[in-house]
Amino acid sequence: MLRVTNLNAWYGASHVLQDVSVDVARGEIVCLIGRNGAGKTTTLKSIMGLMDRTNGSVSxxxxELLKQPAHLRFQLGLAYVPEERRIVQGLSVRENLRLGLVASPERRREAELIxxxxxxxxxxxxxMNQEAVTMSGGEQQMLAIARALIAKPDLIMLDEPTEGIMPVLVDEMLDLLVAMKAQGTTVLLVEQNVELALGIADRAYVLDHGAVVHQSSARELLADEEVKERYCSV
Structure with a gap:
């Protein structure tokens, strides 16, 4: 479904992604892991069209999407939930959900989709009628995911969905990702909690200094203590 080939990205003069190649097949959960600053978030932003300067290929x-603006990528069925959630203050849960349909061809089915x-x-x-920013961090994260899912994307990219949420909600979040996969949504996941991510993923890519340094099945990487210690430990 998604093929990223030799993707490069820059922040100003800083070359932050270096020939990153990632494949995601329909129905998979694929995770990107690595230390802070490894290039995981930049990879998602580049795929979504949110970086000023990129080259390579995103199919x-x-x-081919690399020259397309972010809103056209969204209309093709690609969704992105950033780490900072971006819940809109002053709007209810329902109103935040409606924002997920503004640029979607599905917006005429709003009531049904909600x-x-x-x-x-x-x-x-x-x-639904509560002001969204008054909810807990975990509930706001669920809202951010729900807002992306409401338009029925084919692939959703999630950046650190369990960060900063109560442990009691982490299991709910992981169960949700597994349920999304079962319902046909493909997931590209960035997650700092390596053990949890590999426990639900099919495959994984390890990034370090803006490059892919390892790829394998999630099960193989889960058992590879050397790679996890070298590239993923805090």
Whole structure:
């Protein structure tokens, strides 16, 4: 579904991604892991079209995206949930969800799609009229994911979905990702908690200093203490 080939990206004069290549097949959960600053978030932003300068190739469902703006990538079925969530202050949970449909061809089905989301996220269903920023951090993270899912993307990219949330909600979040996969959504995941990520992923790529240094099945990497210690330990 997604093929990233020799992707390079820059922040000003700083060359931060160096020939990154990643494949994600339909129905997979693939995780990008590595230390802070390894290039994981920059990879997601580059795939989504949120970097000022990139080169290489990003092919999604057979279409080359690298020259396309972010909103057209979204309309093709690619969604991105950034680490900072970007919940809009002053808006209710329902109103934040509606923002996920503004640029979507699915927006005419708004009421039906919100009902679907309410079934997937029962915590949000109880809080539809609550101001979104008054919820807990974990509930806000669920809202950010729900807002991306409401438009029925084919692939969703998640940046650190378990960061800063209560341990009691971490298991819920992981169960949600597994359920998303079961319902046909493909996931590209950046997650600092390596053990948890590898426990639900199919495959993994390890980044270091803006380059892919290792790739394998998640099960193989989970058992490879040397690679985890070298590239993933804090």
């Amino acid at each position: 999604f469902k057979g279409k 009902e679907d989301i309410a079934r997937i996220f029962p915590r949000l269903a109880e809080r």
